[in-house]
Amino acid sequence: MMQKKQRHFWMAQIGGWSLATFLNIVINQLLQPYPGLVMASILAMSLGCLTTLLYRKLIHRWGWRNRSPRGLVIPVLFSVPVISTLWAVSFALAASLFGAWLGIPRAPFLQYFLGVFVSGQMIILIWVSSYFAYHYFTKFSQAEVEKWRLKAIAKEAQLGALKAQINPHFMFNALNNIRALILEDQSRSREMLTHLSELLRYNFSSNNQQLVPLDREMDIVRSYLELVSIQYEKRLFAQIDYDRTLSEVLVPPMVIQLLVENAIKHGVALSPDGGKVMIYAERVGQLIRLVVKNTGYLQAQERLEAPSGVGLQNIRERLRLLFDDKADFRIEERNGWVTASVLFPIEEMI
Template sequence: MSRAKVYWLLQIFGWSAWLANEALLYDSHYEGILDWLGAALLNFVIVIVVTHNFRKVIKRYGWVELSINRVIPRILIAVGAMSVFMAFVNIPLDSYLLKDKEDADLWSLFFIIQFIFNWAKPIMIWTLFYYASHYFERKSEVEVDKIRLESSVRETESKVLRAQMNPHFMFNALNSIRALILEEPDKAQKAVTQLSNILRSSLLADRRKTVSLSEELRTVEDYLALEKIRYEERLQVRKNIYPETMHVQVPPMLLQTLVENAIKHGVSKPVKGGFVSLETKMVGKNLLIIISNTGVLESTDSGGFGLENTAHRLELLFGPESKFKIYQASKDVVTAEITIPIPSIEPEKETPFSKISNIVKPKVTI
């Protein structure tokens, strides 16, 4: 139903109920219900015209936009003027209807004030209802606009965060490939393919909110293969991936960023190098990702831009139920844990993976 129809229904119903009640009150003291109903009908038409024109004034001059300190005096003056008008319409009407039943002088100051106050009450109630409806309508619109703005900001932030790639990795990877071109051209060619895969994933990251864990792991494997060229035996990789986690959706480039930080702040610093361990498993209805690496957690900025924004990215996509924490697991091991809630898993997807997990145990590669 349109706002105009609702407005007119409320106008007709509200004033009909009010004036019918007034007519019944008069008839309980005086005879002649038909006369009072006729007077009520006349008042019904007049008061609707008056309040409807008052509504036009409110809309034309933007009273609903004014502060409460500015609008209250205007309302009081307008309600007073309308009450005076309706009083001077009804005093001669009541004088005619009560000419044989009432000896009181309705034109006395006491009765004039009484008429004005009697009409001020319903008109003030009408005004309060009108402003209340506009207040809740505007509040609803503000909430909708706020939600739209927040959604837009969240989407923009998410795109920016998804598109991050450390430029140092690019320089290091290109230098490593350059060193391989003459000595091991086949290996260099494979490295170029792996680097192009990573770049493609990075470029597509701003177009997709999530990717499957299996796709993300392929990017991580390409990244680790390139880093393996640089660090050789100094970098040891361990993986423990449960099959039932492979279809779960994760933020693109999330694991790559964490693995990159693990190598940068852990493996690259010790002379003997270190290890990076990646484990994924289901814990209830949550995906748990555990990344461990050789190193000591720094007290200041331990992860750079990507690590600082990991928790923020997860919250943008999965809400407050998602979690990210990084801690010193042992004397020389740093562990990062990611928890991603799974809203719903289709039964047909659960059954095959659960069967696979019962038959095939996860393999650990070192």
């Protein structure tokens, strides 16, 4: 992408200044032709091209490309005369020193200077306006691409999780366990059906959402754990704990749920005695950390992958698109516990 932008810049820079040189020669020939006009135009426009290259370096150093268009108005209006002055002075010096050798008629330094300075301000203004117009256009285009990529990945994750939850194995176990409960505990069987419907409804309702409140995500995790507990019974011990002041903090939907599914599948399910799953959230300065811990060893999870088939790479990509480089996702194993943690900036509901 960077190489493509560089190529576009140099094409526009060389092509634009070549066109400006041609138009300057033609217009001056029509209005007031004089000997040495062609060389004077070529010298002036060549120095203008070099001056704008310096201007571009200063724009990068001053960080102007990160400013809003409104924030650029005053800096640009002040810098255009300065850059035009630099251009005009360089031309006046070059013409005074090498004019005779280049065939440019002798003239006072001020005449050389004004010859470039007057029209140079308009040319520099056009150059810098075109430069930032291209920059904002590409930035907007890239943002649109990233937005649609995020939607596509979120859609893939949502559909993948839904597919995993309604696959024949999951549905057979859930419905078969609920059916067995009907004869034993009708109240609990109705409760399990409610959890199943909540789980499916959540997947449908979060279809177009990039972020959801932490409270809502944790409620769905509880519903999932209630359903799974029918199958694992006492082999599964799960605990959810988080500061209620974080209830309205927005989190990517299904990230915690996918990590819990991984923890059960690759931790609890592999042990004859079952295991524990601990889910919690905590504030770390201006960040929030979501943590899912399970008993087990990372060796058994070397090819860890979410049941939805989306996998850890999908979670990493979603975090990158949502939070750029401000998010962190890692999995570690220590003292018989595997810990998956997600860290990203706090963003609350308005």
